Amino acid sequence: MVAKIKIENLKKSFAGKEVLKGVSLEVAPQESLVIIGTSGCGKSVTLKCLLGLIAPDEGAILIDGTDTVGQSRNAREQMLHRFGMTFQFGALFDSLPIWENITFRLRQKVKMSRQEARKIASDIVVQLGLSAHVIDQYPAELSGGMQKRVALARAVADKPEILLFDEPTSGLDPITGGVIDNLIKDSVKRLGATAITISHDMASVRRIADKVAMIHHGVVIWYGPAAEMDHTGIPEVDQFVHGKAQGPLTQAINDDALSVGTNS
Amino acid sequence: MNFGFLRQIGQGAFHFLASFGRIAFFTASAVRWTLQPPYYGRQIGRQIIDIGYYSLPVVGLTTLFSGMVLALQSYTGFARFSAEDTVATVVVLSVTRELGPVLAGLMVAGRIGASMAAEIGTMRVTDQIDALDTLSTRPMQYLVAPRLLAGTICLPFLVIIGDIIGVFGGYIVGVYRLGFNASLYLSRTLQFLEVADVMLGVIKAAVFGFLIALMGCYHGYHSGRGAEGVGLATTNAVVSSSIFILIANYIVTALFFGV
Ligand SMILES: Nc1ncnc2c1ncn2[C@@H]1O[C@H](COP(=O)(O)OP(=O)(O)OP(=O)(O)O)[C@@H](O)[C@H]1O
Ligand SMILES: [Mg+2]
Numbered sequence: 001m002v003a004k005i006k007i008e009n010l011k012k013s014f015a016g017k018e019v020l021k022g023v024s025l026e027v028a029p030q031e032s033l034v035i036i037g038t039s040g041c042g043k044s045v046t047l048k049c050l051l052g053l054i055a056p057d058e059g060a061i062l063i064d065g066t067d068t069v070g071q072s073r074n075a076r077e078q079m080l081h082r083f084g085m086t087f088q089f090g091a092l093f094d095s096l097p098i099w100e101n102i103t104f105r106l107r108q109k110v111k112m113s114r115q116e117a118r119k120i121a122s123d124i125v126v127q128l129g130l131s132a133h134v135i136d137q138y139p140a141e142l143s144g145g146m147q148k149r150v151a152l153a154r155a156v157a158d159k160p161e162i163l164l165f166d167e168p169t170s171g172l173d174p175i176t177g178g179v180i181d182n183l184i185k186d187s188v189k190r191l192g193a194t195a196i197t198i199s200h201d202m203a204s205v206r207r208i209a210d211k212v213a214m215i216h217h218g219v220v221i222w223y224g225p226a227a228e229m230d231h232t233g234i235p236e237v238d239q240f241v242h243g244k245a246q247g248p249l250t251q252a253i254n255d256d257a258l259s260v261g262t263n264s
Numbered sequence: 265m266n267f268g269f270l271r272q273i274g275q276g277a278f279h280f281l282a283s284f285g286r287i288a289f290f291t292a293s294a295v296r297w298t299l300q301p302p303y304y305g306r307q308i309g310r311q312i313i314d315i316g317y318y319s320l321p322v323v324g325l326t327t328l329f330s331g332m333v334l335a336l337q338s339y340t341g342f343a344r345f346s347a348e349d350t351v352a353t354v355v356v357l358s359v360t361r362e363l364g365p366v367l368a369g370l371m372v373a374g375r376i377g378a379s380m381a382a383e384i385g386t387m388r389v390t391d392q393i394d395a396l397d398t399l400s401t402r403p404m405q406y407l408v409a410p411r412l413l414a415g416t417i418c419l420p421f422l423v424i425i426g427d428i429i430g431v432f433g434g435y436i437v438g439v440y441r442l443g444f445n446a447s448l449y450l451s452r453t454l455q456f457l458e459v460a461d462v463m464l465g466v467i468k469a470a471v472f473g474f475l476i477a478l479m480g481c482y483h484g485y486h487s488g489r490g491a492e493g494v495g496l497a498t499t500n501a502v503v504s505s506s507i508f509i510l511i512a513n514y515i516v517t518a519l520f521f522g523v
Contacts, residue, residue, distance in 0.1 A: 053394045077400060085398050091391035105399040
């Protein structure tokens with residue numbers, strides 16, 4: 001079976017600092033992959049490479065077997081229709097009310113009346129457990145948890161095949177986080193979509209992941225079924241999964257912090 | 265011998281050329297996307313109101329007082345060789361050809377250049393520009409094009425209104441302070457004014473409007489990360505658009521010199 005998404009040996013440096021040193025990953029159709037890893041290890045950069053927002057220095061990204069690195073602008077614009085994404089910090093459009101945020105892409109694709117668009121938006125927000133009147137509010141008027149739900153709504157509104165979620169539950173209380181996880185699971189299942197989620201939250205990882213990949217120092221150090229992540233025998237993965245304060249990652253994080261300190 | 269300073273000069277020149285190249289590239293792609301559909305009518309409308317309507321008070325006040333002060337100063341000067349009756353002509357020519365466009369341009373640069381850079385810069389650092397792109401909308405067409413169009417269209421109108429207010433300021437001072445005859449002052453104002461004078465001001469205004477929007481968008485679009493990045497982008501937008509306005513002012517004036 002051909003992988004839905006295949007990332008091969010992805011490399012990316014910023015100002016001489018090598019962030020991705022050869023990331024390779026595979027996601028099968030309709031599978032849900034969760035990427036974990038310490039802060040600053042390049043998880044968000046990996047997702048942005050997938051969307052062509054950041055051009056990798058080296059490597060290939062195959063979507064349904066077609067390499068998308070360095071593709072023409074037209075091909076990329078076609079490709080983007082198949083993706084839905086939530087960004088780490090929401091990235092809702094401040095200047096537009098919620099209903100316009102949610103139906104933003106739908107309305108570019110299909111001509112529809114205001115009423116139709118508002119109806120679609122209110123159906124989606126209700127499905128996501130918000131009350132219908134939020135569609136007339138602006139992003140700044142919503143709480144962090146509500147913003148995350150709206151971002152999710154915007155990502156799934158026109159039923160994409162591939163969903164990318166960058167830390168959908170970070171900064172939320174565990175209850176709201178759990179609700180968002182269920183929404184993600186539901187949406188992925190309902191759409192038959194393939195999903196990649198970035199998360200730090202192990203409870204959430206256990207809920208939504210079929211497969212888990214851990215990135216460390218710019219490479220994937222472990223990749224496997226979610227059920228096996230407790231017994232990988234790799235000290236870094238073990239420390240991350242069980243959230244231990246002491247271990248090989250502690251040293252790595254301190255080293256990073258020091259190197260940032262001396263660079264600036 | 266230490267050649268550090270030479271290297272610094274070299275690096276400075278290199279950075280200058282590099283950013284010049286980036287600006288040229290950005291301008292070319294912005295203009296190209298501005299001319300291509302889709303056109304976002306609502307965004308253009310919003311920008312026109314923002315730039316055209318809300319800048320009226322600032323531009324009006326600036327040109328009013330400049331016209332007034334110009335009448336006083338030129339009177340002082342021309343009285344020394346008994347040419348007081350040229351005051352009206354000097355006021356109207358200076359305002360339409362020079363002061364109207366430049367002062368309106370600089371004031372709008374402060375107001376609009378800064379707010380464009382801050383808004384687009386914030387969108388950049390909060391990933392809203394990336395989100396636009398992934399939601400199948402080209403940021404150049406959705407964000408930059410409406411601002412360029414609105415800037416280029418609005419400034420000429422602002423300047424014409426500013427010209428009228430500036431001339432009116434000169435008239436007030438001329439008639440009520442310097443004791444000119446009202447109808448004589450008015451006829452002097454119109455007597456030597458040519459369409460070419462007004463056109464020159466209007467052309468300048470369009471160029472300035474384009475430059476202000478271009479710099480606001482460019483610096484916002486390339487804003488560095490974090491709040492600090494946005495702050496710097498805002499400052500750079502205002503400083504660079506002001507400088508470009510003064511340079512363009514000379515170039516346009518020189519091109520039309522004697523016309
Ligand atoms: N546009 C950029 N320009 C320069 N450096 C960047 C850029 N984007 C990311 N980086 C750098 O790349 C590294 C990885 O960033 P990334 O955002 O992918 O981290 P992350 O794994 O998502 O971390 P977190 O869990 O904190 O979100 C960081 O050191 C960051 O400073
Ligand atoms: Mg991240």
